Structure formats: C-alpha cells, structure tokens
Amino acid sequence: MSLRRLELAVLCVYALGFYLVVIRKSLRLSHDYSGRLYGLREGSLAGHLNDLSDPQWRNFRGNLPVLTIVMGAFLTLANSLRYYYSLKGRGAALLWLLLSLSYLCYLHGACVGFILVIASINYSIVKLFAQYKHCVGLIWSFNLAVLILNRVYEGYSFSLFGQKLAFLDNHRGTFRWHICFNFVVLRMISFGCDYCWALHSSHFDHKKHMQRCQICYSGKTCYFALQERGLIVDKYTLLTYLCYLTYAPLYIAGPIVSYNAFAAQLDVPQKNYSVVQIFWYGVRWILSFLLMEAMTHFFRYNAFVISQLWQQLSPFEIFIISYGVLNFMWLKFFLIWRYFRFWSLVGGVETPENMPRCINNCYDLESFWKSWHASFNRWLVRYLYIPLGGSQRKLLSIWVIFTFVAVWHDLEWKLISWAWLTCLFFVPEILVKSLSNKFQARSALGLFIHRELSVIAGAVTVSCLMVANLVGYVVGPSGIKLLMSQMLGKDALPVLTFIFTSFYVGVKLMFHIRDARKNHG
Numbered sequence: 001m002s003l004r005r006l007e008l009a010v011l012c013v014y015a016l017g018f019y020l021v022v023i024r025k026s027l028r029l030s031h032d033y034s035g036r037l038y039g040l041r042e043g044s045l046a047g048h049l050n051d052l053s054d055p056q057w058r059n060f061r062g063n064l065p066v067l068t069i070v071m072g073a074f075l076t077l078a079n080s081l082r083y084y085y086s087l088k089g090r091g092a093a094l095l096w097l098l099l100s101l102s103y104l105c106y107l108h109g110a111c112v113g114f115i116l117v118i119a120s121i122n123y124s125i126v127k128l129f130a131q132y133k134h135c136v137g138l139i140w141s142f143n144l145a146v147l148i149l150n151r152v153y154e155g156y157s158f159s160l161f162g163q164k165l166a167f168l169d170n171h172r173g174t175f176r177w178h179i180c181f182n183f184v185v186l187r188m189i190s191f192g193c194d195y196c197w198a199l200h201s202s203h204f205d206h207k208k209h210m211q212r213c214q215i216c217y218s219g220k221t222c223y224f225a226l227q228e229r230g231l232i233v234d235k236y237t238l239l240t241y242l243c244y245l246t247y248a249p250l251y252i253a254g255p256i257v258s259y260n261a262f263a264a265q266l267d268v269p270q271k272n273y274s275v276v277q278i279f280w281y282g283v284r285w286i287l288s289f290l291l292m293e294a295m296t297h298f299f300r301y302n303a304f305v306i307s308q309l310w311q312q313l314s315p316f317e318i319f320i321i322s323y324g325v326l327n328f329m330w331l332k333f334f335l336i337w338r339y340f341r342f343w344s345l346v347g348g349v350e351t352p353e354n355m356p357r358c359i360n361n362c363y364d365l366e367s368f369w370k371s372w373h374a375s376f377n378r379w380l381v382r383y384l385y386i387p388l389g390g391s392q393r394k395l396l397s398i399w400v401i402f403t404f405v406a407v408w409h410d411l412e413w414k415l416i417s418w419a420w421l422t423c424l425f426f427v428p429e430i431l432v433k434s435l436s437n438k439f440q441a442r443s444a445l446g447l448f449i450h451r452e453l454s455v456i457a458g459a460v461t462v463s464c465l466m467v468a469n470l471v472g473y474v475v476g477p478s479g480i481k482l483l484m485s486q487m488l489g490k491d492a493l494p495v496l497t498f499i500f501t502s503f504y505v506g507v508k509l510m511f512h513i514r515d516a517r518k519n520h521g
Contacts, residue, residue: 008512014505025320029313030300037303044293051296053306057332060339071343074099074248078347092266093243100246107180107252109173114156115181118146119188119245123238126192130199136387139192143185144407150178151411180252182408186379187245191259193383195236204228220272223350226261227382235263249343253336255351255375258382262349269348278345285338292331301325311482315492318483319499322470330359333373352378363458363507365426368465380405394430399423418468425464432457451511458507459500 034040039053052058060067078099082092104112125142129135150156155178159166206216206225215222236259244262273281301324304310310318337354344351357371370377380401388397399420406412406419470483486492 004512007508011505011509011512014502015509018502018505022320022323025317026299026301026324029304029317029320030298033304033307033309034300036307036309037300038307039303040300043297045297048297049300050293051300051303053300053303054328054332056336057296057302060336067339070103071249074103075343075346082348088267090237090239093237093240096247097239097243100243100248100251103248104246104251105173107173107175108177109171110158110168111155111172111177113168115177115184115246116242118181119184119242122146122188122192123241126195130192130196135196136193139189139196143189147182147185147408148411150181154178175252183251183254183256184245185408186256186376187259189383190256190379191236191241191244194230194259195233198230198233198236204230215272221264221268222272223261223352226264226350227258227378229260229264231260231263240266247344247349249340249347249349250351253340255337255341255344255354256379257349257351257375258379261351265349270345270350272350273345278342281338281345282342285335285342288331288338289335292335295328295331299324299328301328315487315489315495316498318486319495322466326359326466330355330372337373351375360506361510361513362462363510364461365422365429365465376405395427398426398430402426421468422465425461425468429457429461455504455507455511458510459503462503462507463500 034049037051037053039051039058040049041052043050052061078095081087081095085091087095101112104115108115122139122142125138126135129138132138153160155172155176157166158168204225206229209225209228210216213222213225216225240263241259243266244259247262250257301321304313304321305325310321313321334355341351341353352375354373354375355371356374357367359368359372362368362371384401384404385397388400390397402419402423403416406415409415487496
C-alpha cells in the first residue's frame with residue numbers, strides 16, 4: 001500500500017470517528033434540552049418532535065402541498081399551450097406573464113401594483129438613459145434606493161398615498177411582497193445592464209468559448225453562452241421584461257438567471273437536460289427532503305440558536321451546534337432552490353445550480369462562495385465585480401460586494417458584521433494565493449511542504465468561515481465577547497485543538513477528492 005493510500009485510509013477512519021462523535025453528542029444535546037427549546041412541533045415520526053424553529057423552512061415545508069399544486073397547474077397550462085400553439089418569443093412571454101401575474105395576485109393581492117409601478121419606472125430609466133455613459137450607475141442607484149426604502153417602509157402602506165386607497169391595505173395577499181422583491185431588484189439591474197451593454201459591441205468570443213466548453217462543442221448552448229451573448233435590441237421589450245421579473249417558478253427564491261439567458265430560452269427551450277435527467281433530479285430532491293426530515297426530527301440545531309441556549313453550553317457543544325446549524329442551513333437552501341429549479345427546468349428554462357457542491361467540501365472562501373448561492377455569485381461577478389475592475393481591484397471590490405450582499409439580505413447590523421468579517425478573512429487568502437501562484441515547487445520535499453502549508457491554510461480558512469457565520473447567524477455581534485471568553489479560556493484549548501485537527505483532516509480529504517477527479521478526467 002502506497003503512503004498516499006495509507007494516509008487516505010487514516011483520514012477516512014478519523015472522519016468516521018469525528019462524525020460518530022458529532023452525531024452522538026447532537027442526539028444527547030437534543031434529548032437533554034428538548035423541554036427548553038423553542039420552535040418544536042409535533043413530528044411525523046412517532047415519539048419525536050420536529051424542529052421547525054426556522055421560519056423560512058417552516059413556511060416552505062408547510063406550503064409545499066399548495067406550491068406543488070400551483071406548479072402542476074402552471075406547467076400543465078404553460079407547456080400544453082406553448083407546444084400546441086408553437087408559442088415562441090412574445091407569444092410565450094405573454095402566456096407566462098398572464099399565468100405568473102395570477103400567481104402574484106394570490107401571493108401579494110393589491111400589492112402587485114407596487115411591483116408593476118416600480119418595474120415600470122426602472123424600465124423607463126433604462127430606455128431613456130441607456131445611451132448615456134453613466135446609465136449603469138443610474139440603474140444601480142435607483143435599485144439600491146428602492147431596496148432600502150422597501151425595507152424602511154416595510155412594503156409601504158396604501159394609506160401613505162391617500163385615504164382613498166387605504167382600503168387596499170386589507171387586501172395585501174398572503175406573502176409580503178417586499179421580501180420577494182429583493183430578487184426582482186436583481187432582475188431589474190440585470191435587464192438594465194444587459195440592455196446597455198447590448199447597445200455596444202459584445203466582447204464575447206463564442207468560437208473561443210466553444211473550444212473550451214464541452215456542451216457548446218457538442219452543438220448545444222450552455223448557460224454561460226446564453227448569458228454572455230448579447231441579444232438584438234428588439235428583444236428588450238416591456239412584455240419580455242415583465243415576464244422575466246415575474247416568472248413564477250423563479251419568482252420567490254430564484255435561482256437567479258440573467259435577462260439575456262432568460263429571453264433566449266423564450267425562443268428555444270433548454271435542451272441540456274433530458275426528460276430522464278430532470279426526472280432523476282426530482283427523485284434526488286425527494287430523497288434529500290427525507291434526509292432533512294430525519295435531521296430536524298433527531299437533531300434540534302436551529303432550535304438551540306432560536307432559544308439562545310448556546311450561552312449555557314461548553315465550547316465543544318457550541319462547536320457542535322454551530323457546525324450543525326451550517327449544515328442545516330445548507331440543506332434548507334439546497335432543497336428550496338432545487339425545488340424551484342426543477343420547476344423551471346420542466347418549464348423549459350435552465351438556470352445555474354445554486355448548490356453545486358456540499359458545504360463540507362469547500363476549503364477556501366472563494367470556492368465556498370462559488371458553491372453557496374452560486375447563481376447569485378455569478379450575478380455579482382457579471383454586474384458588480386467585473387464593472388468594479390475585476391481581479392485588478394479585487395482587494396477593494398470585495399468590500400463593496402459583501403456590503404451589498406448584506407444589505408440585499410436585510411438591514412441588520414449582524415449581517416453587516418458578517419460581511420465585513422468575511423472580507424477581513426478574504427484579504428489574507430487573496431494575498432496568500434497570489435504568493436502561492438508565484439511559488440513553483442519542483443522537488444518532492446518542496447511539493448510536500450507546499451501541500452501541507454496549503455492544507456493548514458485551508459483549515460485556517462474553514463475556522464474563519466465558522467467564526468464569520470457564528471457571528472452572522474448564531475451569536476450576533478452582541479454575543480462576540482461572551483463567545484470569545486468561552487472559546488479562548490484554558491479549558492477550551494483541547495477543544496480548539498480537536499476542532500482545528502478535524503478541519504485539517506477534512507481539508508486533506510478534500511485535496512484527495514480533488515486529486516482523484518483530476519486523475520479520472
């Protein structure tokens with residue numbers, strides 16, 4: 001047996017032991033504190049309460065039967081009429097718009113008026129000022145103002161615009177419109193920027209891209225090509241724009257698709273996923289949902305956070321809960337985003353996969369953010385990172401990008417703290433990667449040292465990521481002092497050693513996975 005295989009065997013044994021310890025401790029904590037945890041509901045498994053303390057997951061899970069009926073009705077009508085009448089372009093856009101507006105009226109009631117008014121103002125700004133040099137800045141300024149005002153005024157009251165409209169406040173639907181509108185803001189910016197850039201020559205080299213892309217080389221068109229290829233100016237119409245903003249499968253939670261990619265698929269439905277592939281995609285979603293049900297019935301990670309019981313736990317128990325919360329959040333978003341992506345794929349629109357990689361298989365911040373809400377990451381790269389200067393101004397642009405991400409999620413100091421902490425951890429990673437790329441190890445010893453330093457750097461990054469998410473989603477800025485006092489005490493040293501060793505082992509396993517994929521093409 002080679003040293004590499006022996007190392008892999010040892011790492012796997014350690015990882016197995018680590019998860020056995022985590023599972024056992026999680027079960028014990030959930031049992032011992034069950035009477036003091038908030039958000040537990042009667043479960044579907046006999047003798048076990050279900051952790052539904054997370055409002056986002058609780059609402060999605062509770063509305064899943066209704067959502068599935070709506071999905072079935074939408075797809076039946078949209079697909080049958082689209083194929084029977086051979087609808088393309090504007091015809092398909094009109095059909096989808098009418099069906100989507102019906103869906104929005106159910107969700108938001110009279111508040112659909114706010115959505116249409118703001119969307120119309122944005123459309124007018126884009127069309128009037130697209131020829132001017134600073135149009136993109138104007139589009140961004142308007143949408144940021146809308147984003148902040150929507151939050152400050154909590155979606156506005158109709159009475160603000162006159163007592164004659166006050167009666168409409170009794171017909172605001174079942175879902176707060178300004179929460180969903182965060183995604184609409186991203187689409188409005190996408191439409192505006194894509195239109196402005198379409199008026200100038202496109203810099204996308206499709207022939208060069210085809211040489212590197214297996215999908216495009218095979219005769220199909222990948223999502224990236226759909227996004228980057230500029231459309232003819234006639235495709236940027238009010239009808240298609242409104243259809244894009246309100247498209248039912250992607251309206252509530254995404255994934256985020258660019259205007260160019262969406263409009264292109266109005267003419268030609270996606271062909272990259274076959275019926276069989278979409279079917280198995282749905283089957284995997286069902287299996288993942290069952291995994292989540294098991295997780296929330298046996299492990300009450302999120303309930304510990306909601307109940308503020310982390311303050312009474314030992315450093316090791318805090319780590320267990322924090323690690324569990326991150327995995328719960330990943331699986332929650334994985335299920336929500338894949339549900340709506342499945343709906344979209346059946347409807348003929350391909351979108352980026354939001355969770356292409358498991359949270360436990362990311363050893364640096366860059367790969368983590370490329371794999372967590374990946375469609376948002378692509379959107380940020382196209383509409384913010386590259387316009388800000390790209391890699392030439394990376395150290396500066398990350399502060400702007402993560403501050404926007406925090407504000408886009410909500411106007412809360414804990415999210416701003418999370419964003420700035422992430423940036424603080426990002427800066428050294430960027431510098432180390434820059435230096436590492438210049439260093440070329442040639443000897444066996446040099447390669448070994450470089451690999452070990454890379455693994456240690458990965459373990460440090462994972463630790464930093466845990467701290468940033470602890471502040472953002474568990475303890476908040478106000479709990480940092482108490483957390484530090486608990487985690488930096490003498491009693492916590494063995495725990496910190498165990499945690500860092502576990503991260504070191506985890507990163508080494510990730511390196512082995514990466515090497516195996518390279519060797520097998």
